[in-house]
Amino acid sequence: MRIHRIRVRNFKAVEDREVRFAAGVTVLEGANETGKTTLVDALDLLLRREIKDSSTARDVTNAKPIQRDVAPEIEAELESGPYRLVVRRRWGRGRQQRMTELEISAPERENLTGDAAHDRLHAILDATLDTALFRALRVVQGAGIHQAALERGGWLGRALDEAAGGAGGRDEHEQLFERVRTRYEEFFTPKTGKPRRELADAERLAEDAQLRLDEAERQLAELNDSIEQHAALGVRIRECEARLPELRAREGESQALVTELEKARLEVDAARQDVQFKRYELRALERELEARSTSRAELARSAEAVAAAENALREATESAARAERDAQSARGELEAARREASDSRSLLDQARADRDLLARRARLRLRETDLQRARELTDRLASAEQLARHRLDDERASAIQDATKAAEIARAALRREGPRVALTALGAVDVDIGDERIELEPGARRDLPVGEGLTVALPGRLAIRITPGTSGDALRDELRTAEQRLRQALDETGLDSAADATRLWPQVQAARREVADLRAQLERLAGELAHDELGVVGSLTAWISGESRALAELQARRAPTAGELPGDASAAEDAVTAAAARVEVAEERLHRSGAHAERGTATLRAAELRAVEARSQHDARRANHDALARELEQHVAERPDDALRSAAGAARDALRHAEVRLAALGGRVDEDLLEQRQMLLQTDRTRRQRAEDLLSELRQDRDRCEGKLDALGGKGLFEQVEARRAEHRARADQHERLARQGAAARVLFETLHRHREAARSAYRRPLREQIVALGRLVHDRSFDVHLDDELRIVQRIDARGPIPFELLSSGAQEQLDLILRAAVARLVAKLDGSAGGVPMIVDDALGYADPERLRTMNALLGQVGQTVQVIVLTCHPDRFAAVPGATLVRIDGPAAGYPPSSSA
Amino acid sequence: MGFRFLHSSDWQLGMRRHFLDDDAQARFTQARIDVIRTLARVVREREAAFVVVAGDVFEHNQVGDRTVDRALGALAEIPVPVFLLPGNHDPLEPGCLYRRPAFAAACPPHVVVLDDALPRSVPGCPTAEVVGAPWLGKHPREDLVAAALAGLPAPAAGVRRIVVGHGAVDVLQPDREAEATIALAPLEAALAAGTVHYVALGDRHSATAVDARGAVRYCGAPEPTDFDEQRPGRVLVVDPCSAVPQVDEVTVGTWRFVDHRAELEQPGDVDALLAELTGLPDKERTIVRLALVGSLRIDDLARLDTELDRLAGAFASLRRWARHDDLRPRPDALDERVLALSGYAKTAWDELCAAARDEADGPDAIAARDALVLLHRFAARGGDA
Structure with missing residues (x-):
């Protein structure tokens, strides 16, 4: 299709405008809102199938100018296929205002109006234009720069098909492919290609049926085995039953032979036992005779032993009595020694107590002297302490001294250096100087310091007040300070003058020294006595009275037997020494007699023990002797010695007889033969036993077999097997059928899919080649792209490698998008019957392009314009100025009058 | 006084075919019980004096009590004595079904298990004598029929002796289980000597006359059991009283096993095959095994798959025989x-x-x-x- 001309009246902001378009590139340039896009929108509206002149669609009502009651109208001159036509349409309120007109000038002239014109227009467009592609190749202003959704099929599809040599990609094949895919997915999952449930179930069911069949067959086989086993058992049982009678007979014969031989041997054994018994009998009698003579000898020995024990007992008893006597005398001596020791210790204690009493009396007298002295010292201390408590101390005394000295110095300085008044008595005169009245001799001179101020008066006549003014202020201040300090120090000590202080200070110091000395003396007198509360005098007084009471008490308590108290300490000490010597002698005696008594006691114990032992031995021997005697006596009573001797003789005779009989039997027993026969019998018995056991086992087995057969017989195992075989067969068939269908679906799908992929690849190639050819005008020789099945650019490839489309910059995306459209437009333009394909409309593009890129894109548009009609709308005067061979159309402001358009 | 009897065998009660689904298997099982009642009808129509079943009455000794009960229930409807011979599938081994308490309890008095090789008279038919050669285990070590006849005195004058045996006859399958194979020669000698008058055999599921005179015979299974059987689904009505036994084959089976092989190269071949299958009668009692070879265009192949899937529902079983199926696409x-x-x-x-x-x-x-x-x-x- 080619657009020759568009005229718009009363359409949105445009009153009336007509633009003519070149066959190649037309650049429509104008400022924003000058109606460039309106022109293209108007063409779209004119060509839309569903928009008739009576339409009230929003796009139509929006087209009506605001605040003007006029009908929008569009007119376009187009060429599509063999048709050249002009179409006009006006949308209005009433029938009068509406209008659709179609003027066809080629190939044959036709004029149509109303719906007929509308229908004819769309019939022509349907036959000669791929409208979907036309729309896809539009870049609508403000709609972004995403890739156009390119419809498959249509002109592009045909163009690609032809360019790819008819590789094919048409809809009916896609439908076929979808059917095949659906069929495939009935059997297999789309992603993993695993069998779906129906197929898997069929296989599982077949396997399950096989398992059940196997189980049934196993049971039937087991039953058949039992039948076979039963038959085999029958044969063996009959064999066994046939053999048994012979085995039993043979065992019976062997048994008879053995029994006979065993009977003979029993007789010999009995005779041998008889001999043995009689031998034992004789030996017993002989032993009893021997025992009796032994007992008698033993009884005699026992009597001797009893006599010896009696002697020993007597000696031991006497020895014990002697020891008892010795022990008693030792104990008497020990008792006397103890008494003496006790008495002498009492005497010593009394002597010591007397000595202590005398010592304490002497100390009491000393303490009474100390008390006298302490009373004197305490009186002296009280008077010394009174003076010592004065407030004067080292610090204060030197402070008073220092302050006195400083005041004197200040005063001297004031006198020396302060204002002074010199008085010279011209005659005798009384002068009051301050409060003092002095008499001055004529010619007497007085030089007086003014000090703080000085009043000199001639009493009754004149008073002169002299003040120092400011002269000598510093000296006066110094003096005042010194005097204040002196006064303060005196106040603290309670003294009136520095002189008092000077006088008193040595006395105070002496008193303080005396206090310390007296206290020390008192301390020495007190000694170890506690005297904090009562004072030294009180403590001493208390101690003396207590000690006096204690001594009086001791004196009173002294034993009346103690005799006279020694005269003095020395006599007391002598009495102590004498008493101690007596104690020593008494204790020595006590020690000796104690050891003697202990030895006596030990001797006594040993003698008593020996006596007990002797008695015990004597008793035991006596008892033993009595028992022996009783026993012998009893034996003899039971069987006198003569009877015993005659019984032994009889036993000897019986033994001889038995030995003779055994010797007579001995030769008749053949042990080897018996053993041989017994072994044979054992063999025969084992054989018979085994045969019976076997028979019993076989019968049990047969019974078990029969039991099993009876139990399973009516179950119809065979029919179960057959039923399961049929079930298995049916399921296996079903599975095989499904598997075969699945295999067919898989082979078909995979084959078709493979060829389809190959075809698609071939189908993409021509478009890619076009894109690459155009892209290399803009980029370099390494430019390439990768297209997907939907013919979208998914990657741009250059010397740096592939870059996904969505990661490209906005500018690069827009440029690539434009290249894709241009490539499509060029491909379609070559298609037979497309009559130059579809116009490519570019609305306000390449805003992001740099100057160099803009230049190359301009060149690209020029190239495209050689085969395709290109309409470029731009608001930027220079952006598309360099498109080779382009026709430039400028639009200025909303058109009011007749078109100011121009065409090249 | 002449008489007729029914010779049947290989009922294989309790048999299960894996290619049948549960529904078809139930019908298959029921047909094997129903055919016993058909025999009862034949007995009445042909005034047979007794019935011998020459082995493999049951598919296995370990069929369930219910199967045994249902069989005995149907046998009760046969109005004449019935002699059942234990065969290789249901031998008189320990634990065998014939010795189960349940069998003894439900067994009608006129039904006799031939559990030894002693001659037996037939109640109500004094001129007939039955000698069975029962299998006592799965692996007999001798020709059981020969052993049964060894030392057997000639029957009383005017008595016709019927021997009932089970196993392969040496002239038909000389290799099979050499020890237990039934030798034809001694039987022919006994027939010639007049000590035996008819040998009723079981084991082979196809009706077969073994000897030249037609006195040694397999009657075949009354209902087919597999694809490889010739003329199954019959019972023999035998009149042993003339010099050469008179034998009528009466069809009693209701099921069919069909092996179908086809070469498919053109769309027309597919059409023909489908037409042929569509035309088969009694589809619910028909088991078809297809062996298809050749090559077809993908669309024809797809069409064939779809149509066969659709047809399969009508048949007791319609399956491809994987081992012999080799149909390739012509892409x-x-x-x-x-x-x-x-x-x-x-x-x-x-x-x-x-x-x-x-x-x-x-x-x-x-x-x-x-x-x-x-x-x-x-x-x-x-x-x-």
């Missing part, structure tokens, strides 16, 4: 107007055709053929749409 003869394939679909088609043409019948070739049929179906449907 090169594809009708382009139907398919109108182009582009990748066409190249895929060509590849599948090449794979399907592979002479080896590997799974790949089969899958390729099936895939072609499938593609044809989808593409044709697309064309219709």
Whole structure:
């Protein structure tokens, strides 16, 4: 299709405008809102199938100018296929205002109006234009720069098909492919290609049926085995039953032979036992005779032993009595020694107590002297302490001294250096100087310091007040300070003058020294006595009275037997020494007699023990002797010695007889033969036993077999097997059928899919080649792209490698998008019957392009314009100025009058 | 006094055929019971004095009690003595069905199991004597019929002796189970000597006269059991009283086994086959096995599949005999107007055709053929749409 001309009246902001378009590139340039896009929108509206002149669609009502009651109208001159036509349409309120007109000038002239014109227009467009592609190749202003959704099929599809040599990609094949895919997915999952449930179930069911069949067959086989086993058992049982009678007979014969031989041997054994018994009998009698003579000898020995024990007992008893006597005398001596020791210790204690009493009396007298002295010292201390408590101390005394000295110095300085008044008595005169009245001799001179101020008066006549003014202020201040300090120090000590202080200070110091000395003396007198509360005098007084009471008490308590108290300490000490010597002698005696008594006691114990032992031995021997005697006596009573001797003789005779009989039997027993026969019998018995056991086992087995057969017989195992075989067969068939269908679906799908992929690849190639050819005008020789099945650019490839489309910059995306459209437009333009394909409309593009890129894109548009009609709308005067061979159309402001358009 | 009797065998009660679905199998099983009642009718119509069944009354000793009960129920309707001979399928082995308490309890008094080889008189028919040669186990080590006859004294004057045996006769199948094969010569000698007057045999399911005089016979199964049987579905009405026994074959079977082989090369061949199958009578009692060879166009192949699927429902069984079936597609003869394939679909088609043409019948070739049929179906449907 080619657009020759568009005229718009009363359409949105445009009153009336007509633009003519070149066959190649037309650049429509104008400022924003000058109606460039309106022109293209108007063409779209004119060509839309569903928009008739009576339409009230929003796009139509929006087209009506605001605040003007006029009908929008569009007119376009187009060429599509063999048709050249002009179409006009006006949308209005009433029938009068509406209008659709179609003027066809080629190939044959036709004029149509109303719906007929509308229908004819769309019939022509349907036959000669791929409208979907036309729309896809539009870049609508403000709609972004995403890739156009390119419809498959249509002109592009045909163009690609032809360019790819008819590789094919048409809809009916896609439908076929979808059917095949659906069929495939009935059997297999789309992603993993695993069998779906129906197929898997069929296989599982077949396997399950096989398992059940196997189980049934196993049971039937087991039953058949039992039948076979039963038959085999029958044969063996009959064999066994046939053999048994012979085995039993043979065992019976062997048994008879053995029994006979065993009977003979029993007789010999009995005779041998008889001999043995009689031998034992004789030996017993002989032993009893021997025992009796032994007992008698033993009884005699026992009597001797009893006599010896009696002697020993007597000696031991006497020895014990002697020891008892010795022990008693030792104990008497020990008792006397103890008494003496006790008495002498009492005497010593009394002597010591007397000595202590005398010592304490002497100390009491000393303490009474100390008390006298302490009373004197305490009186002296009280008077010394009174003076010592004065407030004067080292610090204060030197402070008073220092302050006195400083005041004197200040005063001297004031006198020396302060204002002074010199008085010279011209005659005798009384002068009051301050409060003092002095008499001055004529010619007497007085030089007086003014000090703080000085009043000199001639009493009754004149008073002169002299003040120092400011002269000598510093000296006066110094003096005042010194005097204040002196006064303060005196106040603290309670003294009136520095002189008092000077006088008193040595006395105070002496008193303080005396206090310390007296206290020390008192301390020495007190000694170890506690005297904090009562004072030294009180403590001493208390101690003396207590000690006096204690001594009086001791004196009173002294034993009346103690005799006279020694005269003095020395006599007391002598009495102590004498008493101690007596104690020593008494204790020595006590020690000796104690050891003697202990030895006596030990001797006594040993003698008593020996006596007990002797008695015990004597008793035991006596008892033993009595028992022996009783026993012998009893034996003899039971069987006198003569009877015993005659019984032994009889036993000897019986033994001889038995030995003779055994010797007579001995030769008749053949042990080897018996053993041989017994072994044979054992063999025969084992054989018979085994045969019976076997028979019993076989019968049990047969019974078990029969039991099993009876139990399973009516179950119809065979029919179960057959039923399961049929079930298995049916399921296996079903599975095989499904598997075969699945295999067919898989082979078909995979084959078709493979060829389809190959075809698609071939189908993409021509478009890619076009894109690459155009892209290399803009980029370099390494430019390439990768297209997907939907013919979208998914990657741009250059010397740096592939870059996904969505990661490209906005500018690069827009440029690539434009290249894709241009490539499509060029491909379609070559298609037979497309009559130059579809116009490519570019609305306000390449805003992001740099100057160099803009230049190359301009060149690209020029190239495209050689085969395709290109309409470029731009608001930027220079952006598309360099498109080779382009026709430039400028639009200025909303058109009011007749078109100011121009065409090249 | 003359008499007639019925010679039957190989009822194979309890038999199951795996190619029958449950429904058809139920009918198949019922037919084998019903045929016993048909025998009862024949007995009445032909005034037979007794019936001998020469072995394999049951398919197996381990059929269920229900099968036994139903058989005895039908046997009760036969108004004359019936002699049942245990055969190789139901020998008198331990645990065999004839010794089950259930059998003894349900067995009508006129039904006798020939459980030994002793001559038996026939109640109500004093001139007849029956000697059975029962199978006592699955693997007999001798010619049981010969053993039964050995040392047997001649029957009383005027008595006709009927020997009932089961197994292969040496002249027909000399190899089979050599030890137990029935020798014909001693039988012929006994027949010639007049100690035996008819030998009623079972085991072979096709009605067959073994000796020249027609006195040694297989009667065949009363209902067919397999595809390879000749003239099954009959019972013999025997009159043994003349010098040469008079034997009538009476058809009693209702089922048919049909082996059908066809060579298919043209669409017309398909039409003919389908017409032939459609024309078969009693389809619900007919079991068909098809062996189809040749090559067909894909569309004919697809049509054949569809039509056979449709017909199969009418038959007791209609199946392809995989071992003998070799029908190949002829993809090169594809009708382009139907398919109108182009582009990748066409190249895929060509590849599948090449794979399907592979002479080896590997799974790949089969899958390729099936895939072609499938593609044809989808593409044709697309064309219709």
